[in-house]
Structure formats: C-alpha cells, structure tokens
Amino acid sequence: MTASVSTRAGTSAGAPPPTHAAVLASLSEVSDPEIPAISIVDLGIVHRAEVGQDGAIRVDLLPTFVGCPAIEVIRSAVSDRLEAFGRPVEVSVSFEVPWTSDRISPQGRERLRGSGFAPPAEIDAVRCPYCDSSRVAIDSIFGPTLCRSLFYCRDCRQPFEAFKPI
Amino acid sequence: MTTTRSALAAGIDPAAEAALDGLLLSMADDEFVIGFSDSEWTGIAPILEEDVAMSSLAQDELGHARALYELLSELRGDGRTADAIAYDREPADYRHARLLDHGRGDWAMTIARRYLYDTADGARLEGVAASSFAPLRELVDKIRREERYHVMHATTWLERLARREGQPRDRLLAALVELAPDAATVFTPLEGEAALVEAGIMAEPMAALEARWRATITPIFVGLDLPMPPAGNLATGRTTHGEPFRWLWGEFTSVRRSDPEAIW
Numbered sequence: 315m316t317a318s319v320s321t322r323a324g325t326s327a328g329a330p331p332p333t334h335a336a337v338l339a340s341l342s343e344v345s346d347p348e349i350p351a352i353s354i355v356d357l358g359i360v361h362r363a364e365v366g367q368d369g370a371i372r373v374d375l376l377p378t379f380v381g382c383p384a385i386e387v388i389r390s391a392v393s394d395r396l397e398a399f400g401r402p403v404e405v406s407v408s409f410e411v412p413w414t415s416d417r418i419s420p421q422g423r424e425r426l427r428g429s430g431f432a433p434p435a436e437i438d439a440v441r442c443p444y445c446d447s448s449r450v451a452i453d454s455i456f457g458p459t460l461c462r463s464l465f466y467c468r469d470c471r472q473p474f475e476a477f478k479p480i
Numbered sequence: 481m482t483t484t485r486s487a488l489a490a491g492i493d494p495a496a497e498a499a500l501d502g503l504l505l506s507m508a509d510d511e512f513v514i515g516f517s518d519s520e521w522t523g524i525a526p527i528l529e530e531d532v533a534m535s536s537l538a539q540d541e542l543g544h545a546r547a548l549y550e551l552l553s554e555l556r557g558d559g560r561t562a563d564a565i566a567y568d569r570e571p572a573d574y575r576h577a578r579l580l581d582h583g584r585g586d587w588a589m590t591i592a593r594r595y596l597y598d599t600a601d602g603a604r605l606e607g608v609a610a611s612s613f614a615p616l617r618e619l620v621d622k623i624r625r626e627e628r629y630h631v632m633h634a635t636t637w638l639e640r641l642a643r644r645e646g647q648p649r650d651r652l653l654a655a656l657v658e659l660a661p662d663a664a665t666v667f668t669p670l671e672g673e674a675a676l677v678e679a680g681i682m683a684e685p686m687a688a689l690e691a692r693w694r695a696t697i698t699p700i701f702v703g704l705d706l707p708m709p710p711a712g713n714l715a716t717g718r719t720t721h722g723e724p725f726r727w728l729w730g731e732f733t734s735v736r737r738s739d740p741e742a743i744w
Contacts, residue, residue, distance in 0.1 A: 381541075381543015381546070383539070409547070409622050411618075412618075413622070454532060454533060456533035456536035460536055464529070480626065
C-alpha cells in the first residue's frame with residue numbers, strides 16, 4: 315500500500331541523473347528528528363531508493379510505527395535533500411513490508427547505544443547502554459516516543475530508554 | 481454513488497466492495513474513538529507512567545485510524561479525504577462498537593474497556609491477517625506488532641486490579657458489569673459479511689471470530705474469578721450511540737468545526 319506520496323519537479327531537468335550510491339549517500343545524511351543519533355538508512359526505514367530510466371528519483375519510506383508523527387518531517391527532509399540533484403523526486407510512505415526493529419543496522423545499534431539508548435531486544439535481554447549491566451528493570455513499556463520503553467539500571471542507577479522490539 | 485470505481489476497488493469483487501467499505505469504516509471508527517477516549521487521560525492519569533502509556537496508546541490508535549481512513553478514502557476514490565471521513569459526520573453516522581460508548585469513567589473502567597477491546601480487536605485483526613485485499617493485509621501486519629504491547633499493558637492492569645481486594649477489585653467488577661451488555665459488540669455482524677468471506681477479505685464471519693475471542697479470554701477470566709461477558713444482542717452494536725458519545729464527538733470535532741478549511 316502506498317499511504318501517501320509527495321512529488322516535486324526537478325529544478326534543472328538537464329542535470330545528469332545521480333547514481334544509486336549517490337542517492338543512498340545523500341539519504342545517509344538525513345535522520346529521524348526523534349532519534350538524531352542515527353541516519354534513516356541505519357534506522358532501516360528506507361525501503362526502496364531508485365533512479366528511474368527517466369532520471370526521476372523515487373524513495374519509499376517505512377514508518378517505524380503507523381502513527382509515527384515524525385514520518386512527514388522525514389519525508390519532507392528527504393525531498394529537500396534529494397532535490398539538490400536537480401531531478402524530479404517522489405517520496406512515498408509505504409506499508410508494503412512492515413518496518414521491524416531487526417532493520418536497524420549493526421552500525422545503527424552501536425550508535426544508539428553510544429547516545430544512551432538500548433538497542434531493541436526482548437525485555438529480559440535488555441542491557442544498560444551506559445554500564446552494560448543486565449541488572450535492569452522495566453519501568454514502563456511506553457516511553458516518550460512510540461518506539462521506546464523506559465528502563466532503570468540497578469547497577470549504575472541510571473534511568474534509560476530502550477527501543478521496543480517490534 | 482459514482483459509476484467509476486477507484487483503482488483500488490477495481491480488483492475487488494463488486495459484491496464485496498460495499499462490505500469492505502463497512503469493514504474498514506468500523507475498524508477505523510473503533511480505533512479513532514478509543515484513541516480519542518484514551519487521550520482524555522493525558523495529564524490526569526493516576527501515575528506518571530500511565531499518563532505516558534495512555535498518551536502512547538492514544539497516539540498508536542489514532543495512527544491506525546488515520547491509516548485505515550486513508551485506505552478507505554483511496555478505496556472510495558470520491559475525493560473525500562481521511563480527515564473528512566473522520567470528522568465531517570453526524571454522531572449517528574459513526575460505526576464504532578458500542579463497547580466504546582460508556583464515557584471515560586474511572587481507571588478501572590478504562591482498564592476493563594481496554595482489555596475487552598484490545599483482545600477483541602486482536603481476534604478481528606487475526607481474521608484479516610491473511611486477507612486477499614493486499615493493502616489491508618500489509619497494514620494489519622504492521623498494526624498487529626504494535627497491538628501486542630497494548631494487550632500486554634491491559635492484561636497487566638487487569639490482573640493487578642482483579643487480585644487486589646477492596647476498591648481495585650470492586651471497581652473493576654462494577655466496570656465489567658456496566659460494559660457486559662456491550663462487551664462483544666466489536667463482533668457485530670457486518671452487512672454483506674458473507675461476500676467478504678467469499679472473497680477471502682476476511683477469513684471467517686464475525687460470529688466465528690467472537691468464538692475465538694471468548695476462547696482466548698476465558699482462561700484469564702476464570703483464573704481471576706471474573707464474570708465472563710454474556711452473549712449480547714449485537715444487532716444494533718454499531719448503530720446506536722448514546723449521550724457519552726455525543727459529548728465525545730463534540731470534543732473531537734470542535735477544532736475542525738471552528739475552521740473546516742484550515743490547513744495543518
């Protein structure tokens with residue numbers, strides 16, 4: 315299903331179409347405003363990024379949660395970023411495959427940990443992102459955003475947020 | 481009724497199309513109404529964690545409602561947006577289950593309603609998880625992963641209230657008694673339901689899904705010594721809405737009615 319599409323015409327149709335790698339590199343510079351530590355590529359929400367025969371750039375994004383309020387902001391940021399190639403840009407939000415927390419890249423998981431978020435794991439396998447202790451307790455399965463839960467580390471006595479496995 | 485069918489409707493057996501419209505509308509209205517009801521706890525829940533939880537649940541449900549209304553808008557192809565479907569109807573035209581029509585009530589009422597709804601919604605989602613209508617199947621695959629957390633939350637609280645004698649258990653029992661006649665209204669048979677099953681859009685009729693739901697919740701209710709919801713008269717389970725819904729409708733349409741042309 316294509317939930318919604320935003321299309322923008324290129325500003326200079328004469329520009330040569332970018333390579334797929336150039337598009338991906340460009341997307342790697344966009345992040346989710348609720349999780350600025352990692353790019354949308356590492357977060358795994360880029361489902362498809364294609365440069366068509368016609369030189370148009372088409373990107374499909376997967377929301378982490380159906381009701382994620384950040385997805386429109388991300389879509390707009392992606393459109394802005396890709397417009398720099400001077401070709402028509404079409405960015406869609408799709409449910410064609412479900413975003414799951416397994417889509418976060420190994421590098422993304424490391425970066426999450428580095429900024430104080432425990433990467434997704436089942437509740438009894440969550441470890442403290444600060445001291446790596448497994449002596450942690452869940453405080454609430456619901457946190458400040460839809461995709462995060464609240465935990466407390468009994469060793470370093472630090473509250474922290476963990477990504478929900480989904 | 482338009483004579484041209486939307487691109488999305490083109491692949492559907494015409495006999496099933498009207499019933500699919502009814503299915504999507506009932507699912508979307510359920511999620512919209514319970515989502516808005518839950519948002520009433522924002523700022524006043526009994527503890528901070530529950531304030532966050534109810535707000536998250538509300539945000540999830542409103543997100544599901546929006547995606548379902550968007551799908552319905554695309555299916556109808558008549559130019560009416562998801563927002564127009566969500567907000568520009570009279571109270572009598574909403575098709576949510578009457579289970580969601582009892583007003584916010586106290587915390588026990590909220591938990592009882594959430595538990596009954598989340599488990600019933602789970603049975604219904606299972607009934608369309610392998611739907612032949614791909615956009616619904618894809619969306620439901622995503623939604624079910626989120627609803628798992630809702631069921632965990634509601635079950636934890638149901639057990640907590642049921643096991644504590646005195647006010648917690650008494651209030652929970654009172655809520656279950658009030659909700660009992662409407663408890664199964666999520667399974668109100670849809671018009672043209674047989675065509676949906678025939679087309680593979682739904683796996684089974686609502687009555688079969690209700691039986692699955694009862695089988696799922698019976699061990700929990702027995703274990704906690706709570707009265708099982710009786711079989712209700714479901715004929716009008718989605719078509720008659722009382723005064724508490726009129727009030728809620730006034731709340732959730734107030735901004736829209738103040739300036740219907742506003743762009744967000």
